[in-house]
Amino acid sequence: MDTHPHVDGPGASGQATAVAIIGSGGSGAVTAGQILLAAVARAGYYGLLTRSAGPQIRGGESAAMVRFARQPVGCMGDRFDVMVALDWNNVARFVDEIPLDAASLILADPASGPVPASMADSGARVLEVPFQVHAKRLPEGRVNMVALGALGAAIGLPLAALEAGVEQTLGSKGKSTTLVETSIAGLRLGYGPGPAGSDPLPPHPADRWNLSGNEAAGLGALRGGLRFVAAYPITPATELLEWLAPRLERLGGALLQAEDELASVNMIIGSSFGGVPSLTATSGPGLSLMMEGLGLAVASETPVVVVDVQRGGPSTGIPTKSEQSDLNIAVYGLHGDAPHLVLAPLDIRDCVFTLQWAMRLAEHLQTPAICLSDQALGQSRALCDPPARFTGALARSVASAGAEAPYRRYGASPDGISPMAIPGSPGLMYTADGLEHGPAGTPSAAAEDHATQLDKRATKLASFDFGPHWGEVWADSAQTQRANPAAEHCIVTWGSAFGACREAAERLTAAGHPTRVVGLRLIAPLQRRALSEALTPAASVLVVEQNHGAQLFHYLHAEQALPSGARSFARPGPLPLRPAAIAAAVLQPHLQEA
Amino acid sequence: MDAATATPTLRAKEYKSGLTPVWCPGCGHFAVLSAITKALAYLQLPKDRVAVVSGIGCSSRVPAYLDVYGFHGIHGRALPLASGLKAARPDLTVLVAGGDGDGFSIGGNHFLHACRRNMDLTYIVMDNEVYGMTKGQASPTTQPDWMHSKLTPHGTGVPRFQPAAIALAAGASFIARGFSGDPAGLTQLLVEAIQHPGFAFVHVLSPCQTFRPEQREWKDRVHPCHLGTTDNHAEAARLIQMDDGMALGVLYAQHLPVWQPKPEAPTSLAEIEAEFLP
DSSP states (O other): OOOOOOOOOHHHHOOOEEEEEEEETTSSHHHHHHHHHHHHHHTTOEEEEEEEEOSOSSSSEEEEEEEEESSOOOSOOSOOSEEEESOOTTGGGGTTTSOOOTTOEEEEOGGGOSOOHHHHTTTOEEEEOOHHHHHHTSTTOOHHHHHHHHHHHHTTOOHHHHHHHHHHHHHTTTOOHHHHHHHHHHHHHHHTTOSTTOOOOOOOOTTOEEEEHHHHHHHHHHHTTOOEEEEOOOTTTHHHHHHHHHHHHHTTOEEEEOSSHHHHHHHHHHHHHTTOOEEEEEOHHHHHHHHHHHHHHHHHTOOEEEEEEEOBOSTTOBTTSOOOOOHHHHHHOSSSSOOOEEEOOSSHHHHHHHHHHHHHHHHHHTSEEEEEEEHHHHTOEEEESOOOOOOOOOOOOBOOTTSSSSOOTTOOOTTSOOOBOOTTOTTOOOEEESSOBOTTSOBOOOHHHHHHHHHHHHHHHHSOOOGGGGEEEEOOGGGGGOSOGGGOEEEEEEGGGHHHHHHHHHHHHHTTOOEEEEEESEEESOOHHHHHHHHOSOSEEEEEESSSSOHHHHHHHHTTOSOTTOEEEEOOSSSOOOHHHHHHHHTOTTSOBO | OOTTTOOOOOOGGGGBOOOOOOOOTTOTHHHHHHHHHHHHHHHTOOGGGEEEEEOSSSGGGGGGGBSSEEEEOOTTOHHHHHHHHHHHOTTSEEEEEEEHIIIIIITHHHHHHHHHHTOSOEEEEEEOSSBTTTTSBOOTTSOTTOOOOTTSTTOOOOOOOOHHHHHHHHTOSEEEEEETTOHHHHHHHHHHHHHSSSOEEEEEEOOOTTTOGGGGGHHHHOEEOTTOOOOOHHHHHHHHHHOOSOEEEEEEEOOOOOOOOOOOSOOOHHHHHGGGOO
16 A cells, blocks of 8 residues: 545644544444544544444444544534545445545445445545455454554545554554554554655543543533432433442442332432432433423422433434434423423533532432433544533432421421431431322312412422523633624524534534524423523524424524524434534525524 | 430331321222331331332322421332432342332333342232222232223233232242231331342232222232242242232242442542543
C-alpha cells in the first residue's frame, strides 16, 4: 500500500470527520470502533461513538460509527467520510444508516466480494485492501485490526494514537499481552507507511472524559446519592444496571435483580420508604408495567427515580434502536391526578447532570422522577469535557423525633412538603398509604381530605423554583448583540435530539439564518414562563423530536406554551435525526402549521 | 440494669394504633391482628424497628391498625415492597401481611420469587378463600365448585392453589399453618416465624363471616400437624402433599442461604469517576 487515498482530516478545517465500520455480529466492528474512539481521544479530539446492532446475539449485523472533531460532537451528522467493510454479509441493513456520497471513501477487502450496488451507487471512491491476507500473516491476526489500521491511515490519524487506543481498550480487559501485541501488529500492517510526516502526539488532554450515556446516567445517580437499585434486565437499559451493580456494592449500597418490573418499582418504593435514595432503570415496556407503582409513589409521597432508556415502540417494537416516543406515557401515563417529574438529558455528558438533579429533586419533592434517556444516548460513547455538577442543596426533609406530637406525615405546609419519618425513628411511626388519607396517613374517602392532599401534592411541584436548569438555550455567541432578534428562527426540542438541532442551528446561523435552540431538560412540570421567554421573539418556531406522533409538539400545545404558527418536525426512529433535514425544515414555512 | 436505662416492657395492646378496623363482626382477621401484637410483645421488638407491609384487600388493612412503621401499598405488590425495604434496611424486622387473592393471584409471581430469594421476611397470608373487599368473588384457593359469585356462576372449575406445596417447591425455608380460631397457637407460630432467619411463610386460615359463613366449621376441622416439624425437604413434600389443608403447626423449617446485600471493599465516588479519565 504505497498510495493512500485519504479524506481531509478534521484538523485543518475544523470540520468533523465521520467514519463507519461495518461487519457481521462478532466480526469485531464494535471493538474496532471503541479502539478508534480511544485513539482519537489520544490524538486530542472530541468524539462520539454510536453503534448499531440487530437483535441477534451473534451473527447479525453490527456497525460502529465514530465522528470526531476539534470541538464537542453532538450528533452523527449527515454523511460519512469513510466506511470500512469487514465483510458485506449484512450490508443491506446499513444502507440507510450510513449515508455515503461521491466525496466518501469505502475501504474493503476484495476477498469479501465486490462492493454491493447499494453502496457503490453513492459514487464513493473504493480502496481495496487485502484485510484477510494481512491478518493471516499474523498468528491469530484479526481482520478488524488490519482494517482499523487502514482506516487510521486514510483519515490521517497518527499510528501512535491507534496503538495507544489498542492498549487502553484491550489492555484493560486483563487479557494476555499477546492480544495487545497481535492487535498492534495487525494495525501496523493495515496502516502501511501511512501519511508522510506524522507529528508526535500532543499531550493527552487530562480532563477529556470517555463515557457512555448509560454509564453517565449511573454516575449522575450516584452523585445524587443513589444507594439502592432494583431492576429487571431490558435492552437498551441493561448496561446502566450492570455498571451500577458492582459500584453500588463498593459504596455500601446494593442492586437487587427483581422478578419483573412490577416488582422492581415496588422494591425501590420500599427501599426509599426505608430512607435510602433509590432508582430503577428500564425501557418503554418496563415503564408501562411500572405505572401503577409510580402512582403509589405519588400518593404515598415516596421519592424514586426511573430511568427509561427509550427504544422503538409500541410493544416490543425495535429493542435495539432509538426513538423518543415515551414522552406521552411519561407525562400522562399515571391514573388519577398524579403530579410527578419528567426530565430528559440533552446529551451523553448531560446524563450525569440530569440524573444527579433528578435524584435530588425527587428526594426534595418526595415524588417520582421519570428520566427519558434513549438508546442513542445510552449505548453511545462521548469524548467530552468534564460533566457539569449540580451544586444545589436539595435533600429529603426528614422528621425528627419529638418535633411534633402526634406526628402528621402528610400534614399541611406552605410548600406542600412535609417531613418524612424514617423507620427506626422512635415515636414517629406511621403508615404510608396509596389510599387517599388524612394528614396523619389514616385512610380517608372524605372530599375535604382528597382535595387537601391533591392540593398538597400539586403545590409541591407548582411552587418549587426549579431555577435555570429547566433547559438549555443555544445561540451563536455573536448573536448576543443581535440587532433584530425577531428575525431569529427558534427550534424547540428535548433529549437526544438536542445535538442534531444544535448543529443545524450552527449551520443555519453561519448561512445567514440566525437560529437558536431551546432544549428542554425538565419536561414536567413544564416551566412555561421560562420557555415563553426563551421563545420570544422569533420569526418561526419549529418543534423537533424523534417520534411519529409529534408528542412534544402536542404536549406544548396542550400547555399553551407555543406561539401560533409553531410547526412540528417529528420523525420516528430508528434512523437518527440529521442536521441537514432539520435545517431544511426550519427554512420550510409551508411545513405543517399548528 | 438500673432504673434510668431500663426499657419498660411493651404490652401487646401498645402495638395497636387504636384505629377501628373496617372488618365485619366475627372476621378472623381480628384474631390475627391480636396474634401479631402478642408476638411482637413476646419478642419485645421496639415499635420503631418494626415495619408491616401490605397490598390490597381486607387483611391488607393491618398496617394502619398497628403502631409500628407501615406501608399499605398496591394490590399484589406487598412482597416486592417489603423486599426492597429489607434489602435497604436489614436492621428492621419486616412483616408482610395480606390475603389469598393479593398473595396468590395478582401477586403470585412475587410469592414464588420471594420464596426463592429467602430474604429475612415474615409473610402472613390470611386465607379466607374469597375476595371480600370486592364483595365475594372466587380466589385462587376457592373450591372449583363454589357457585356463590355472580362472576363465576358455574364455579371456577379450576383446581385450588396449594399455598404450602407451592411455597415448598419455590424454596421457602419456613412454612407454617395457623388458624385465627387458635390465637395462642398462631401467636407461637408468628414468634417462630419472626425468629426464623429467612423467608417465613405463615398460612393462616381466617374465616370470612360475610361471604363464606360455612367456614365457621373450620374450628371443628383443624387439627395439629401429625408429623411435627421437619427439616427434610422430601419428607416435607410428602407431608404437604398428603395434607388436608387443615393441619396446624410448623410444616417445614430449614436453614437456607438468606439473600442480603453483599458489600464489597469500600471505594469513593472519586475513584469511580477516575474510570472515565485517560
